[in-house]
Amino acid sequence: MRVIILLIFLSGLLFAQRETERWEKKKVNYLPLSEETEAKSGGFLTGIQKVYKFTISDLDGDNCPFYPSCSAFLVQANQKAGFFRSMLMFADRFTRDTNLFKGKNHYPHHHTGKFYDPVDNHLHYEKYIHF
Amino acid sequence: MKNIFIFSLILFNTFLYSQSDPYSLQERFRFGKYLFDSGDFLRAYEELNYYSTNDTARLLAAVSLSELGRFSESNDRLRSLSFNSDLSQISRFMLYKNAWFSDDNYFLQNNRSTLYFPKTYSDSVQSLANMYNLLRRKNLSDSEKFLTPFAKNYKDTIRGFYNSVVYPKAKNPVKAAWLSTIIPGAGKIYTEDYGDGITAFLFVGVLTYLAVDNFNADHDFRGYLFSALSAYFYAGNIYGSYSSAQIFNMKYRTSIDNDIKKFLESVNYFQPDLW
Numbered sequence: 001m002r003v004i005i006l007l008i009f010l011s012g013l014l015f016a017q018r019e020t021e022r023w024e025k026k027k028v029n030y031l032p033l034s035e036e037t038e039a040k041s042g043g044f045l046t047g048i049q050k051v052y053k054f055t056i057s058d059l060d061g062d063n064c065p066f067y068p069s070c071s072a073f074l075v076q077a078n079q080k081a082g083f084f085r086s087m088l089m090f091a092d093r094f095t096r097d098t099n100l101f102k103g104k105n106h107y108p109h110h111h112t113g114k115f116y117d118p119v120d121n122h123l124h125y126e127k128y129i130h131f
Numbered sequence: 132m133k134n135i136f137i138f139s140l141i142l143f144n145t146f147l148y149s150q151s152d153p154y155s156l157q158e159r160f161r162f163g164k165y166l167f168d169s170g171d172f173l174r175a176y177e178e179l180n181y182y183s184t185n186d187t188a189r190l191l192a193a194v195s196l197s198e199l200g201r202f203s204e205s206n207d208r209l210r211s212l213s214f215n216s217d218l219s220q221i222s223r224f225m226l227y228k229n230a231w232f233s234d235d236n237y238f239l240q241n242n243r244s245t246l247y248f249p250k251t252y253s254d255s256v257q258s259l260a261n262m263y264n265l266l267r268r269k270n271l272s273d274s275e276k277f278l279t280p281f282a283k284n285y286k287d288t289i290r291g292f293y294n295s296v297v298y299p300k301a302k303n304p305v306k307a308a309w310l311s312t313i314i315p316g317a318g319k320i321y322t323e324d325y326g327d328g329i330t331a332f333l334f335v336g337v338l339t340y341l342a343v344d345n346f347n348a349d350h351d352f353r354g355y356l357f358s359a360l361s362a363y364f365y366a367g368n369i370y371g372s373y374s375s376a377q378i379f380n381m382k383y384r385t386s387i388d389n390d391i392k393k394f395l396e397s398v399n400y401f402q403p404d405l406w
Contacts, residue, residue, distance in 0.1 A: 091367020092374065095334050101326035122374040124304075129381040 045078045045086070066107075067114040070097055076119045089122050156182045167191050172198040190218050194225060202233045221403070224252050228400055231259055239263055254280045255401040262289075265296055266391060288394060295387045304376035311372035315365055318372025322379045331368040335361055 049071045057071065064070050073093050077086035096102070096117075107115035108131045120128040152158065163178030176195035182188035189208055196205035206229055212222035230238040239260060248256050257280035264270045271277065274293055281289050302322045311318030315335040319328030342357035395401075 085370070087363075088367045088370040089374075091364050092371025095331050095364060095368060095371065096327050098334065099326045099330040106324070106326075121378055122371070124373060124377065126377050126381060129378060131382070131385060 043075070043078065045075050045083075049075050064097070065102065065115055066093070066097065066117045067110040067112055068118070070094060073117070073119060077122070080119055081123055089119070092122070093117070156185070160185060160188050163188065164191065167195060172196075186212060186216050186218050190222060190225075193222070197225060197229050197232070200232075202229045205229055220249060220252050223248060224255060224402065227256050227259065228402065231263055231400070236267075251403055254282075255403060258401045262391065262395060265292060266388060268296060271297065285398065292387065292391050292394070299380070299387075300383055302376040302379045304373045304380075307372040307376040308369050311369045315368050318369070319375055322372065322375040324375050324379075327371075327375070331364070331371075335365050335368065338364060 052071055057069075062069075066073070068076060070090070070093055074086060074090045077089045080086075081089065102115065107117055110116040116131070118130070120130060159178045160182045163175050163182075166172075166175035166178060172195040176192050176199070179188045179192040179195065190212055193205045193208035193212070196202075196208065206226060209222045209226045209229070213219050213226065216222065227239070229235075261277055261280065265277075271293075274290065274297075277293055278286050278290060307318035307321050309318070310321050311331070314332070316328035316330070316332035319325075319331055321328075338357050338361035342354050342361055345351075345357060346354035
């Protein structure tokens with residue numbers, strides 16, 4: 001019995017985190033800020049997005065499966081299509097976000113690994129739609 | 132003495148096989164052609180460009196430039212070969228192909244007859260022109276006339292493309308929006324976004340149920356809150372169904388276009404063999 005416990009214990013060590021791995025220096029990214037995180041000036045919705053980012057998103061983590069994220073989508077939609085349409089677009093996006101069966105092939109994949117769902121695809125102009 | 136004699140023989144023997152001038156035009160041409168055959172078009176062009184008195188080298192240099200996407204430079208070289216050269220026919224075809232790639236609609240539509248093509252090339256040119264029109268969804272003739280210039284073994288594939296373009300599997304955005312107006316999520320199901328449609332139906336359904344339930348229990352504030360939310364997501368779903376139909380149509384179109392382009396690459400844009 002003791003041998004089995006010892007074996008289990010020792011095998012656990014094989015998968016243990018290396019001490020240095022956790023604390024080692026993080027790789028710094030010097031690339032320009034992406035469209036998603038770029039600070040946009042002015043606007044009521046931008047203000048709400050900043051408050052949301054500071055109070056919820058930064059603490060909760062980058063969990064939105066879409067690119068741009070739902071909050072960034074709302075701000076971008078507001079800039080491109082105005083307040084009323086952006087709210088409708090956001091309602092649709094939010095519904096699609098809650099769909100548990102989004103599927104691998106339903107959306108194209110952005111290089112960040114998220115589903116690529118740009119605002120342009122929802123402006124109701126076919127010529128702007130891209131994948 | 133004997134050893135020196137043997138050594139001298141061996142030494143002179145190697146001279147017989149040594150390359151006389153590796154930078155001669157003929158050697159550059161041979162090397163350039165080797166690079167061209169192996170697909171290294173940039174270096175091939177650099178080597179072939181030296182041999183400006185040889186038509187084959189000039190043609191290969193022009194084709195290399197075309198492969199590199201430098202169409203105007205390629206056209207300059209091809210024009211100089213288009214007349215009074217044994218390679219005039221393939222040069223003219225390559226001019227036409229370059230116009231295809233650089234999306235020069237005016238050239239494609241107007242210069243086809245003036246660029247005299249013999250039978251071997253005229254079918255290829257006509258095939259290319261038809262595929263161009265097919266991708267642009269313009270000037271499409273009836274299927275039999277459209278398929279005439281294509282080789283027999285391609286006809287079935289191209290008929291498939293033609294039918295997909297002329298009779299597309301399209302969804303009507305207005306119909307999708309109306310369907311979602313009648314039953315939330317129905318428009319999305321119509322556009323084959325089944326998961327989104329069911330989610331939208333449940334979303335609006337649950338919010339409406341909560342609104343009614345709260346009104347019945349005299350919780351007016353909560354009732355109004357859930358009613359507003361329900362109406363908001365209902366309207367968003369109608370808007371989204373319209374988008375969904377448009378996205379479906381564009382996805383379908385893009386996939387057909389990609390298939391056509393892949394096919395054209397596989398048949399090398401109907402280009403007859405260079406040699």
